[in-house]
Amino acid sequence: MTKRQKVLVLYLKFPSLEAEVISWATFDGTGQKLHMTGDSDEPPYPTGLDALLDGWRLFQSSQAIPEHPGEEFRTSYLKHEFFFEKIEEGDF
Amino acid sequence: MVQLLSTEQMAEFANSGCLFFDGLIDNETNKEFLNDIGHTEIENVDNMQKYFQNIKASSSIPRIPAGTPLKNAYPHKSPLEKIFQNEVVAGAINSLVGSEAVVDHQFLHLTFPTKYFKKTNQRQMSQVNHQDSTIDPRITFDIQLFYFPTDVTKEMGGTRYHPGTHLRIVNEMGIAKYQNIKGQKKIVCKAGTIGIFHNGLWHGAGVNFSDEIRYMFKVRLQPTEKQELLWDPEKKYKPLPNKALYWTDENQEKTVNDILMKSYPWQEADTNRLDKINTIKFWRMLTGNKNLDIDYWLTRIENELY
Numbered sequence A: 001m002t003k004r005q006k007v008l009v010l011y012l013k014f015p016s017l018e019a020e021v022i023s024w025a026t027f028d029g030t031g032q033k034l035h036m037t038g039d040s041d042e043p044p045y046p047t048g049l050d051a052l053l054d055g056w057r058l059f060q061s062s063q064a065i066p067e068h069p070g071e072e073f074r075t076s077y078l079k080h081e082f083f084f085e086k087i088e089e090g091d092f
Numbered sequence B: 001m002v003q004l005l006s007t008e009q010m011a012e013f014a015n016s017g018c019l020f021f022d023g024l025i026d027n028e029t030n031k032e033f034l035n036d037i038g039h040t041e042i043e044n045v046d047n048m049q050k051y052f053q054n055i056k057a058s059s060s061i062p063r064i065p066a067g068t069p070l071k072n073a074y075p076h077k078s079p080l081e082k083i084f085q086n087e088v089v090a091g092a093i094n095s096l097v098g099s100e101a102v103v104d105h106q107f108l109h110l111t112f113p114t115k116y117f118k119k120t121n122q123r124q125m126s127q128v129n130h131q132d133s134t135i136d137p138r139i140t141f142d143i144q145l146f147y148f149p150t151d152v153t154k155e156m157g158g159t160r161y162h163p164g165t166h167l168r169i170v171n172e173m174g175i176a177k178y179q180n181i182k183g184q185k186k187i188v189c190k191a192g193t194i195g196i197f198h199n200g201l202w203h204g205a206g207v208n209f210s211d212e213i214r215y216m217f218k219v220r221l222q223p224t225e226k227q228e229l230l231w232d233p234e235k236k237y238k239p240l241p242n243k244a245l246y247w248t249d250e251n252q253e254k255t256v257n258d259i260l261m262k263s264y265p266w267q268e269a270d271t272n273r274l275d276k277i278n279t280i281k282f283w284r285m286l287t288g289n290k291n292l293d294i295d296y297w298l299t300r301i302e303n304e305l306y
């Protein structure tokens, strides 16, 4: 029996886990499923909280960084990023 | 006579960053293009690299030095010249980047089906999301014109794109970690379809799960003049008056401002408002009207009294 990490990244509509998922990525360290860009049009969970309820453990989230003076209207990357993991045990 | 874009089409482009003309190019020209590149039955293609090299060696697609005017870029009577002379294609180009646009680069993208990856033991992965071609804070914009010479089915994994992302300034593959984005679209179209992207639109190529090769010809065009009212040479465009906000009038008719202020499911609650502000700034540039506003977004924050 070995342990492998599965990673789920959720981008939310606002910086609270209750918020709706707007973008998502999954990386499966067990090798059972190869995820890739554009592979699903519907999010795995409606909100961040629903991921917790399904056993995903949050290990990182983005900080609120004040906008640079003079650059307040510049838009760029998705802002509200949450990294979750699940540790799977098995014969991989 | 070229057919310039309508104000509604320009507003659609300003808001979504893309425009499509489904099945625009006639079948004869599509066939001519495919013959010219040496398109053949899939059974006759055994090697991806060799097939591509043959196309480069024998097709009439010229080598175009970067910065060449589009006008003299393609050989007389070649299928690509016909495509660029199509009155709708020429009108869209003139409306967005002007009649003196130059070619940045062009490429014929080929996406091979699964069996070629199996044969060479390669992992068949989709292309990650990215923005072409590097971080670009200009107000000026380039367009990328796509031409699909064959039908593109869902299985063929046509270009994935994210409407409304074109004004977010990111650094190329810096967005690769967004595997899926709500509201993502994939191009499924008839042969002869033309698509036009703002250079900032987030996109990536899909995986081809069909048995056919997918072709997409792309050219990036850069303007040499200001992109102000190019679609409206008589300068008839007038900004619309303010309307009531939140406590709204239910009988209001839909206007061009509704097209400009459309939201997308991938936008954050906070940044969605900045996306609107940036679309209004973009529309100010396109219409040459520096005081124009929609839904009071800019007037509200430009009212600085100190």
Ligand SMILES: [Fe+2]
Pocket: B130, B131, B132, B203, B204
């Ligand atoms: Fe690209």
